[in-house]
Amino acid sequence: MRKSRYYPFERNRYFYGKLLTVRDFESEQKYFNDKRRMMNRLLHGSGVVTGLQVVAVDEKSVSVEMGAAIDSLGREIVVPSPMTMKLSMMDGFTNNQYAKNVYLCIAYDEKDKEPVHAVANSSVRSDEINDYNRVLESYRLFIRETAPDPASLPLANLTDQTVVVYQDAHVRVLQTTPRYVNPGQLFEMTLRFEKTLKAGRLSFRYELAGQRVEAMQGGTIAFLEPQDGQESEYEMKVLLRADSTAGVKATVGVQADTAALMLDDRQLELPAQNLGEIQILSTSVNERLMSDFVKQSLEASLEAPSEPCIYLAKICLIQVGPTYVIESVEQVPFGEYVYNTSVMYRLSQASAYRDETAGQLVTKSKVKTLAPGQPPELKVNYDPKISELSVDLGIPAGGGTGLAGIVSGFVDIPIEPFTKIAVSPFGRATKSFFSGEIAHGLGEGNVLIVTSLEERSGDAFSDMLSSDERVYGGASEVFKGSEFEPDAPEVKIGTIAYPQKGTFRIGVKVQQSGEPGNVRVRWWAYSAEMAGSSASRSGEVDSIDQALSAMREAAPAGSDAE
Incomplete structure (x- = not known):
């Protein structure tokens, strides 16, 4: 099913003697499907609803447990029973490089079933014509070998802005800053380092380039992967302070000609840098974020990639001899979850309890x-x-x-x-x-x-x-x-x-x-x-x-x- 325009909604009008054709029955199904899917997308969002854990069952195979999800077009994806597959047998997996990170994705899919003889078509064609009596709503598992653009993830730019500082087949460095801050406010910039396990020891050092922001611990930013590091992801927090002037735009990024991104003794060349932008507001940040959300157009709220999918797991591979083995599996690496109202209520209760007990001695x-x-x-x-x-x-x-x-x-x-x-x-x-x-x-x-x-x-x-x-x-x-x-x-x-x-x-x-x-x-x-x-x-x-x-x-x- 291609990306469709759900609205305006149109339904059948019935009257005595109406001749019902295939178009009428298809229109009937489309009317209810489109309404439900639009409400799924607008009220619930997209991501994993329950289950769908990915488990490594051996060195080359993974199992996807039963569960349910909603994609970015509002379509329900249901895995009714566990599915075990070898990575090499999945679409999208190539053997050209074994030391890498790959991403297991799931997407909505439809399959025709129950072939039957099409009686009506036999009147116009002499040969025997078959057609399918049912459409099975199913799913498709496949591999993507590159991480998604941060801006393509659901609600990616609602509260934060993420820019790619560097990216290749082995290393990706991301910088995340809040979209809005108040004058003089302390806030955190997050540097996220993603790498393959055997890429080498990662280090990154640079001078912060910022307008209307100040680094609280000096302008030199330095990260060094631990000597015994065996992780594929690291995060570093940098404390910044916004300018005291409201109604202006601040920028933060890497100062040109000061960056040294190293893998062991090999230096990586950084491309021209994109600067993160931060608006300094005199009004409430939460009110502005909510205003941005409710004022966005319906088209923007329903925006989806041309081939929507959900990233279920990041699978870290390492090379052993002439082949690969699965080293680790990270569940839903980009946080694509759907939380129902009952879960949100329970989480709010737990948060309130933590706030009440936080000061107890x-x-x-x-x-x-x-x-x-x-x-x-x-x-x-x-x-x-x-x-x-x-x-x-x-x-x-x-x-x-x-x-x-x-x-x-x-x-x-x-x-x-x-x-x-x-x-x-x-x-x-x-x-x-x-x-x-x-x-x-x-x-x-x-x-x-x-x-x-x-x-x-x-x-x-x-x-x-x-x-x-x-x-x-x-x-x-x-x-x-x-x-x-x-x-x-x-x-x-x-x-x-x-x-x-x-x-x-x-x-x-x-x-x-x-x-x-x-x-x-x-x-x-x-x-x-x-x-x-x-x-x-x-x-x-x-x-x-x-x-x-x-x-x-x-x-x-x-x-x-x-």
Whole structure:
């Protein structure tokens, strides 16, 4: 089926005595097909809807799993069962070069089936005439050995502009910049390097040519493929800042006579460069992009290549002796997917959840025993990538009250059977119990309190030998279901310090109902003022005030850590 003009729509008008011909029935089918296909294209776009994964089944063959897609003319492509084929048997594959990247494509296809005798034609022709009774809507798999022009991909220029910096049979370098930015805005330029696996080690160095843009890390752009690199694609981000003047056009590209694109020791000659263009707007970028989309003509919205297809996979080949083998398969290399409304809703929910939890702080503490006589240690570290604040406390063996500003002890908190149970929204019964005020003996001022759940055996002989003592640091529920599961109730531990009184209080929240008893909590209190300089170490926090300050800075407003 060639590229067709779907509109204006025209349907049959029926009346009594109308003579129906082949043209009428074909017009009936075309009316409904064209309407559906135009709505597919305008409402859903084009690309893979589900399935169609490409898997290498051996060194020379691939399998396309069952799935569905919509092409750029809105036609449905359905693969009802897995299809396995050798690359060498596919249309478009040539054996003239084995170390290369090839692209497996799928396209809509129609096949005639059910040949029958054409009775009407026999009246005008003496020989026997056959025709086909059905048209099977099918698909065609084939190989393309060159990457597509970035501008030919669906919605390629809606939000970004991609220019080809260099391209040959082994290497392609692309530069992508946003179409619109605001004055003074920081934005990223993406350099994408595509290469065959055995082409050699790639390096690229040049001076940035830009008008009304500024590189934040200097005007020299340099990329060097890792020594042990075994990838066929690399990306490099370059941070730029737009000019403060609105309503003007900025350009960015490669400055002439400064580029050095190398494959091992071989230099590649770059052609005359196309510059990427960026509009600097005083209005909202999102509003402008949406305006561009809704104002484009119907012809532009339905524009499609003369031979539409979907790139299902990039297949990296390497040469082994006189033949080739499949090294790797990359699924849908140009992101041609169709997301239905249910998927988009789920993704928006997940994105909103990530935004809500992005600022939450995770705290972890760890206590270790040092050799007798060693100074105590306190290390506080914050990892912004995972929003984790870790506190590591090292205590010399033998403990002792007030040794280098550290004291230790324990408290037994009585647990009573639940009388009034507070049920959480998830249906779990919880109740909190608290100790009395505990004097830590370090005087007034801020102290750091670290707690752990301590478990002792109910057997008196084991207790005397201390052979069955276990101290759980952090969340003890991680051991649930294992041989290390604690016998004590599942609890959460919290502390309240009273700096002016030199005391603190420990509270536990019991996660399940049980028999009456005690929960033993081991505690350590640390005072930097009493410790003096003995706890100072390179890269460590040497005062409790600094530790608390680090916690406050790391914690989001209103969090427990604050």
